[in-house]
């Protein structure tokens with residue numbers, strides 16, 4: 115019983131960390147139709163910034179997160195302007211190649227400047243200790259990640275379904291030319307959505323660093339996991355991404371607890387089964 | 402344009418002839434380049450043999466991606482299947498090199514059949530993800546089945562018998578290299594026939610518009626599956642060659658990274674061109690050898706920059722560039738050259 | 739039953755939008771039928787339903803007395819139910835000669851052969867030449883399709899369909915997008931279609947319709963509102979209102 119609980123809590127926290135990182139990717143793919151394999155690179159960049167701010171400059175955790183998000187978005191602007199914009203609407207293969215190229219560059223450069231070692235982001239006192247939630251004590255950081263995940267999910271849902279920006283976004287996605295004709299500045303919508311996606315990747319990269327440690331190969335190591343989450347959940351679907359993260363987080367965590375010697379075997383077997391049964395993901399839109 | 406008196410008659414096609422001449426010249430060039438490598442870099446024959454093995458992998462990707470338009474990041478699964486099959490057979494007493502190559506081809510083909518059956522169920526992103534998941538699954542399985550595969554230590558100590566019972570695989574890798582070169586040339590010629598057969602044309606059609614092919618009354622799935630099997634056999638031969646020449650099989654032969662790198666080589670050389678696949682492999686691995694000796698991370702940065710540059714500036718890869726620069730070499734199957 | 743081809747009660751809706759409503763139609767061999775209707779009437783959808791690109795919500799498609807509703811698009815083509823596309827779907831890198839060759843090889847069940855040559859196959863070449871000749875495409879037979887005139891591409895669409903030796907041919911706006919200087923070639927090609935073939939043509943060019951068709955069916959909002967002789971169409975009040983009025987508008991918009 116205790117094991118099941120532990121697995122459940124770990125899986126949930128891990129799933130939520132995945133969710134925060136992946137939902138940005140899901141939005142870029144579902145809404146902007148860009149297969150961005152470099153998504154993880156942004157999460158990693160944020161991790162490096164946060165680590166530098168918190169560890170080397172001694173700034174607070176919250177400030178480090180904030181700086182990481184802002185810094186990553188600023189870094190992403192020229193990339194969006196000069197590289198990503200060239201592949202909107204291109205074939206999948208082109209997008210894959212370009213974004214793998216970006217990923218490789220980021221990995222190479224990061225390693226050149228920061229070396230191959232793991233970078234930690236020190237947690238503040240309040241998050242480092244366990245919390246008693248009645249039936250069990252849980253690391254406060256896990257609770258924090260879960261809360262962040264739920265807040266992000268709710269916030270995004272509100273943004274897309276209930277705000278003026280959300281309406282413009284959905285209109286642009288449905289029919290960019292028509293939205294343009296109706297006065298929606300689609301370029302701006304794209305740029306803002308891209309920034310939101312990157313910001314979420316950055317946020318997830320920092321708060322999820324306990325689960326997905328920050329190192330130069332981060333972007334490549336977890337590229338597959340992120341892609342898998344999006345295609346299992348269905349690109350562009352928030353609910354789908356939540357469910358995919360929870361299911362895959364559960365499969366992964368359970369596998370690691372119960373059959374560590376099998377590594378990721380069950381994770382990938384589950385992925386193949388799910389994708390074969392739901393080729394568009396749990397909540398993918400029919401094309 | 403020849404509008405002359407031939408309004409109702411099609412001139413006897415001059416195409417096959419000129420095409421054949423071009424291909425013969427191409428094959429001779431490949432052999433010449435291969436032999437030149439043999440004389441010029443006698444100390445690097447192991448690397449050159451590795452280049453040939455990977456070139457086979459890249460050719461196999463070209464069949465699927467370049468000729469059929471199915472994007473895959475998991476082709477190393479087929480390469481690794483061939484490598485492990487040959488390796489395991491060798492450890493268990495099958496030491497005749499041609500038999501081992503055959504075993505690799507069969508294993509690759511079977512893996513290709515499996516991979517195609519799974520991947521062709523999906524489209525687009527899901528298909529790409531399936532390809533990655535399959536190679537990762539193979540990787541994990543090989544890691545787990547360490548009793549047969551040696552797990553993360555790799556399968557070492559393959560003792561391959563002499564080729565045709567005469568030529569020992571020597572320390573300098575001369576036999577291995579020449580054997581590999583011969584394999585490559587034979588496979589290249591076979592693939593030339595495959596891609597210019599009716600089947601090859603059908604694949605090109607599917608790549609451009611599967612609905613049109615359906616409206617012509619042809620089923621798409623079996624054709625693509627067939628190509629997956631052929632491509633698996635080619636990749637499997639590449640894997641078996643790698644196993645025979647290095648006498649070890651490592652988990653890296655089943656990796657996502659190898660798949661991605663091989664795809665990069667293909668794109669660099671030019672999708673949908675068999676020559677492009679070879680050129681891309683040679684250039685990529687040559688540079689890799691030089692640059693990564695200095696610093697492996699510079700190499701990553703360079704590959705990344707190169708990929709971006711190819712996408713932005715030369716979507717057809719090097720062979721595409723060559724086509725643009727040298728119109729006489731136009732692969733334009735229209736003939737009228 | 740002398741009908742070569744028949745649909746019964748064919749219906750289809752996309753979400754809440756009923757695009758085909760209870761369409762029934764029969765064609766004997768050799769029939770020349772025009773299907774007309776305003777933009778968005780559901781004409782292309784009807785062709786898609788008949789050839790199996792999409793599945794009907796209800797109804798049957800019968801060819802030669804055999805129910806083919808459950809068959810996929812490929813099998814229907816093999817049974818002789820062939821279409822052309824409103825917007826050409828050709829392989830821009832291939833030549834017309836290669837298109838027709840591939841189609842013929844497919845029809846003969848030889849298209850998936852690896853141990854055969856594609857180019858320089860003399861029996862097929864003769865037939866290819868025949869088809870390209872009838873369509874006046876010999877001149878451009880070895881040019882890339884991407885380089886030839888749109889009118890010629892439309893002719894090639896018809897050529898591909900003919901190479902399949904269809905029993906029923908559905909032409910979706912064969913002259914759409916073709917400059918008027920080139921329409922006579924298309925009309926000529928239509929006149930030369932094999933006499934036993936049942937042809938259903940969708941077309942907006944009314945002159946072409948009147949010259950080509952012996953019978954006209956008018957579709958509006960997914961429903962057949964008229965069926966009769968070409969000479970009666972223009973006079974029919976219902977059609978005038980539902981179609982020709984709209985048609986004039988549609989044309990001025992386009």
Ligand SMILES: Nc1ncnc2c1ncn2[C@@H]1O[C@H](COP(=O)(O)OP(=O)(O)OP(=O)(O)O)[C@@H](O)[C@H]1O
Pocket residue numbers: 752755757775776777778779780781782783784824
């Ligand atoms: N896949 C689909 N999903 C939803 N609606 C569709 C789909 N295909 C067609 N429609 C709708 O069905 C209606 C009929 O379309 P269809 O293409 O059959 O018209 P048409 O008569 O061929 O028009 P046109 O003269 O412009 O070619 C249109 O309103 C169209 O928007």
Ligand SMILES: [Mg+2]
Pocket residue numbers: 781782783824
């Ligand atoms: Mg239409």
